[in-house]
Amino acid sequence: MVINVQNLVKRYGNLLALDHFSLQIEEGEVFGLLGPNGSGKTTAINCILSLLKYDKGTIEIFGKPMRPDAYSIKQDIGIVMQNVAVFQELSVQENIDYFCGLYVKDRQKRRELVEEAIEFVGLQDFRKFHPKKLSGGLLRRLNIACGIAHKPRLIILDEPTVAVDPQSRNSILEGILKLNQQGATIVYTSHYMEEVEQICSRIVIMDKGKTLATGTKEQLKGMIKGGETLTVELFGLKEEQLEAIRRLPHVTGAEYDGTRLTVHCSGGAHNLIRLLDYLRGQELSFGRVYAEPPTLNDVFLEITGKHLRD
Amino acid sequence: MFLHVFTGRLKCLTRDKLMLFWTLLFPVVLGTFFNIAFGNIMNITEEFSPVKVAVVESAGYQQNEAFRQTLDAVSQPGDGQLLIVSVVGGEEADRLLKSGEVDGILEVDGEVRLTVKESGMNQSILKAFLDEYAQKSAAIGKLLRENPQADLSGLLDDMGKESFVNEATLSGAKPDTMLNYFFSLLAMTALYGSFWGLRNSTDIQPNVSALGSRRSVAPTHKMTAVLGDAAASLVLHVAEMLLVLAYLIFVLGISFGNQVGYVLLTCLVGSVTGISFGTFMGCLFQKRDGLKTALLIAVTLFLCFLSGLMMVDIRTYINLYAPVLSYINPAALITDAFYCLYVFESHTRYFLNIGILCGISALFCLGSYLLIRRQKYASI
Numbered sequence: 185m186v187i188n189v190q191n192l193v194k195r196y197g198n199l200l201a202l203d204h205f206s207l208q209i210e211e212g213e214v215f216g217l218l219g220p221n222g223s224g225k226t227t228a229i230n231c232i233l234s235l236l237k238y239d240k241g242t243i244e245i246f247g248k249p250m251r252p253d254a255y256s257i258k259q260d261i262g263i264v265m266q267n268v269a270v271f272q273e274l275s276v277q278e279n280i281d282y283f284c285g286l287y288v289k290d291r292q293k294r295r296e297l298v299e300e301a302i303e304f305v306g307l308q309d310f311r312k313f314h315p316k317k318l319s320g321g322l323l324r325r326l327n328i329a330c331g332i333a334h335k336p337r338l339i340i341l342d343e344p345t346v347a348v349d350p351q352s353r354n355s356i357l358e359g360i361l362k363l364n365q366q367g368a369t370i371v372y373t374s375h376y377m378e379e380v381e382q383i384c385s386r387i388v389i390m391d392k393g394k395t396l397a398t399g400t401k402e403q404l405k406g407m408i409k410g411g412e413t414l415t416v417e418l419f420g421l422k423e424e425q426l427e428a429i430r431r432l433p434h435v436t437g438a439e440y441d442g443t444r445l446t447v448h449c450s451g452g453a454h455n456l457i458r459l460l461d462y463l464r465g466q467e468l469s470f471g472r473v474y475a476e477p478p479t480l481n482d483v484f485l486e487i488t489g490k491h492l493r494d
Numbered sequence: 495m496f497l498h499v500f501t502g503r504l505k506c507l508t509r510d511k512l513m514l515f516w517t518l519l520f521p522v523v524l525g526t527f528f529n530i531a532f533g534n535i536m537n538i539t540e541e542f543s544p545v546k547v548a549v550v551e552s553a554g555y556q557q558n559e560a561f562r563q564t565l566d567a568v569s570q571p572g573d574g575q576l577l578i579v580s581v582v583g584g585e586e587a588d589r590l591l592k593s594g595e596v597d598g599i600l601e602v603d604g605e606v607r608l609t610v611k612e613s614g615m616n617q618s619i620l621k622a623f624l625d626e627y628a629q630k631s632a633a634i635g636k637l638l639r640e641n642p643q644a645d646l647s648g649l650l651d652d653m654g655k656e657s658f659v660n661e662a663t664l665s666g667a668k669p670d671t672m673l674n675y676f677f678s679l680l681a682m683t684a685l686y687g688s689f690w691g692l693r694n695s696t697d698i699q700p701n702v703s704a705l706g707s708r709r710s711v712a713p714t715h716k717m718t719a720v721l722g723d724a725a726a727s728l729v730l731h732v733a734e735m736l737l738v739l740a741y742l743i744f745v746l747g748i749s750f751g752n753q754v755g756y757v758l759l760t761c762l763v764g765s766v767t768g769i770s771f772g773t774f775m776g777c778l779f780q781k782r783d784g785l786k787t788a789l790l791i792a793v794t795l796f797l798c799f800l801s802g803l804m805m806v807d808i809r810t811y812i813n814l815y816a817p818v819l820s821y822i823n824p825a826a827l828i829t830d831a832f833y834c835l836y837v838f839e840s841h842t843r844y845f846l847n848i849g850i851l852c853g854i855s856a857l858f859c860l861g862s863y864l865l866i867r868r869q870k871y872a873s874i
Contacts, residue, residue: 233711235700236871255713263711269704273509274502282502286712289495330708 185247186211186338186369187232192241194227194393201227202238203393209371209386211337214364216384217373218480224393225373226266229342233263245338259287262336262368266343268327270315277302277311280329287334301333305359321352328356332363339363340371345379357383377480389484396487405478408486412478414447414456416463417471421445425466432458495714499722503694507730513689518734521683522741528679529746532672544575545616546596548587554602555581560634561602564627576623600624673836674829676748678803681828683738684764685794690727691772692790695862698723701871702780720866727769735761751836756844760835763851764828770858771824777865794825801825827851 187209194202202224209215217225230236232243234252243250245257270279280298288294302311305325315323324344332339341360345353361383364370374380380387381401388398397404411434421440429447430438434455437448449455456475463470507513549555549565556562568576580596590596591609597616599609608624610617698719700707709719739761742748750757772790779786795803800823802809809826812819820826827847834844 230707235707235710252710253715255715258711258713261711263708265704265707267704269708271502271506271705273506278502278505282498283708283712285498285502286495286709286714289498 185209186213186245187371188242188244188247189228189232190242192228192231192238192243194224194231194236194238201393202231202241205241205390205393205395207388207395209369211369212364212367213386214360214370214372214384216380216387217371217390218375218377218380218387218484219390220375223375223391225375225390226342227393228390229340229371229373233261233340260337262331262334262339264328264331264339264341264344266346268315268323270323270326270330272315275312275314276307276318276326276329279315279326280333283330284333287336297333297335301329304332304362305329306355319352321348321355324348324352324356325359328359332368335366336368338369338371340373342373343375344372345374345376353379377484381480387480389480389487391484391488397483401480404480404483408478408483411449412455413476414449414459415474415476416445416447416459417443417473418445418463418468419443421468425468429459429462432462495718496722496725499714499719500726503723503726504730507690507693507727510693513693514734516689517683517686517731518737521679521686521738524682525676525679525738525742525746525748528675529748532675544569544578545598545619546578546580547620548590548596548599549579549581550584550587550599550601551581552584552602554604558602558606560631561606561627568623576619672806673748674802674806674809674833676742677829677832677836678798678801678825680735680738680742680761680832681764681801681825682794682798682803683735684761684828685768685771685797685825687727687731687735687765687768688772688775688790688794689787690731691724691769691774692776692786693772694720694723694727694769695773695776695866696786698866699777699780702776716866724769724773728765731765731769732762735765749836750832753835756835756841757832759848760828760831763848763855764824764831767824767828767851767855767858770855770862773862774858774865777862797823797825801829821850822854824851824854827854 185208187207189205189207192202192205193200194205205224205228207228217228219225227236231238232245232250234243234250234254245254246260248254248257250257271282274282277298280301281294284294284297284301288297302308305328307322307325307329310318310322315326318326328341328344331341339360344360345356348356357379360370360372370383372380372384384401386398386400387404389396389404397407399407419442426438426440426445429435429445432447432455434449435447436450439446447455447459456473460470460473565577565579568574569579580590582590584601587596587599591599591611597610597614598620600620601607601609606624606627608620610620696702697705698709698716700710710716736758739750739757743750775790775793776786779789799805800808800812800819803825809820809829812826820830827850831844831847831851834841834847838844
């Protein structure tokens with residue numbers, strides 16, 4: 185096991201930031217820590233990294249207790265902070281070299297690692313640039329390069345895509361998957377459910393310092409009653425037909441606004457085929473049809489009664 | 495690892511233009527302004543002006559021929575003129591004294607009496623002149639009583655020809671009170687090393703900056719990082735102080751005496767004090783960086799004000815009314831160290847200043863260590 189956190193409790197005065205938070209992460213996973221802002225994700229990461237004191241609980245990394253002076257453990261950890269943490273006066277190359285040098289003493293080896301990191305994040309054309317000359321996306325990439333240049337076994341990324349344009353975000357996410365393919369275990373915190381769904385093999389959903397649910401995205405979606413949502417564009421649907429649709433198997437609700445029919449289903453298979461068969465049987469012609477599977481937001485909504493970004 | 499941290503830090507600091515402005519360019523600019531402002535004052539060769547004195551016309555004055563001849567001798571126009579004598583009536587003499595047209599009134603009534611309305615340089619000269627006259631006339635009287643045939647001509651000839659004012663330094667350097675501004679300026683430069691110390695402490699504490707977090711999770715011992723940063727800032731700041739010193743000496747022509755080794759030692763110790771002061775402030779206050787910088791500027795300037803940077807007389811007042819302040823104010827200690835090297839040959843007072851500065855630096859370092867040594871934080 186790469187990370188084993190048991191019953192972590194952390195208080196800021198009267199505020200309970202982590203409430204018996206537990207976490208187990210296996211080698212080779214891309215593990216997502218998903219929760220709204222203020223849910224305790226960064227606090228959990230800072231406790232795991234031994235930056236923050238905590239009131240109760242145990243933390244082990246690579247099977248050893250994590251302490252501030254556990255340098256052999258720290259040697260194998262890479263951290264990408266939520267806030268960009270680079271020196272403004274150093275160039276891209278110098279920044280990566282500086283942080284890599286805190287882990288790797290051998291200069292020749294370090295030079296190779298720095299080059300690899302620059303290529304990995306695609307900053308070859310910007311190696312002599314200083315951070316203030318870089319765009320937000322490029323700056324985030326530099327931030328990542330500084331955290332991963334020494335090829336750590338465990339990489340912790342704390343909301344690395346905040347305030348990043350979609351193109352750079354995709355590039356960052358692809359890079360994270362590449363790091364995982366190269367053998368690194370990834371811990372990824374975010375409040376963007378799409379990102380977590382896209383790259384994480386296992387996810388913990390947390391709120392108010394508590395673990396709400398843990399599992400693969402399929403397992404998490406399977407935990408909720410709400411299933412897929414079907415949308416059909418059509419005209420002339422009568423009230424008795426709408427009632428009939430509401431009585432179809434697995435349908436939990438249906439609305440019609442004169443042009444669009446929206447049907448909510450709870451699990452079950454072939455819901456869309458069943459609905460379209462009914463509409464054809466009623467000789468109703470329809471336009472575009474959408475079927476949306478449940479999202480992690482639906483999971484969060486059902487568990488907490490609020491949206492992830494509330 | 496120390497070397498890696500040191501070189502990385504040195505690169506960062508040498509490229510920090512804003513800090514370089516405050517720690518190097520600002521003292522140079524201020525020194526230039528000082529030189530322009532005080533240049534004329536420093537270059538003026540002070541010419542001695544004869545002291546104006548009123549002598550009350552009286553029978554005693556007319557009968558005392560020796561005194562009249564002496565006054566004639568010292569009031570002869572020329573380089574050696576000591577007095578400008580006006581022989582007037584008693585009321586006129588009082589009026590002249592009250593209106594400030596003369597510095598004193600001499601009355602001869604058996605003995606010579608001096609009346610002044612205030613104390614000052616000219617009044618002191620008159621007093622010294624009369625003392626000398628009284629001493630020599632008494633000696634002449636005694637000699638004539640013992641040997642009426644003695645030739646005493648010329649005994650009173652030298653009266654007033656010796657210098658009554660002589661400013662000197664024990665080290666032999668040319669005295670100049672305006673130099674204190676430049677000593678204070680160098681003390682300010684030394685204390686501006688606190689900006690480097692502040693930046694060091696900001697970049698190492700995870701509860702203050704993201705850089706601090708990143709560096710704290712690296713497998714580098716915290717003290718290695720702290721010492722590497724401190725060494726880099728010390729090297730840079732000592733170099734800055736030497737540049738400012740060289741500018742003052744070689745470009746502006748300011749003299750710091752001839753004890754070069756001790757002047758350099760003062761720069762080094764002043765730098766250590768400045769950097770340790772900034773580090774301590776950075777560890778003590780967990781406020782925003784801008785606020786801490788503003789606080790540091792305010793404290794540093796206040797300490798420099800007390801050392802005489804803006805008004806040289808403030809040092810005199812502090813020494814008179816609150817001397818303890820001079821022993822706990824690093825700016826005053828650095829200023830006084832330069833002053834001692836310039837004025838005194840003995841190093842007792844100099845080493846007392848340096849010793850106290852070392853003690854203050856040690857306290858700042860100890861305080862910083864106690865605040866920074868914690869490895870986990872309650873909040874970030």
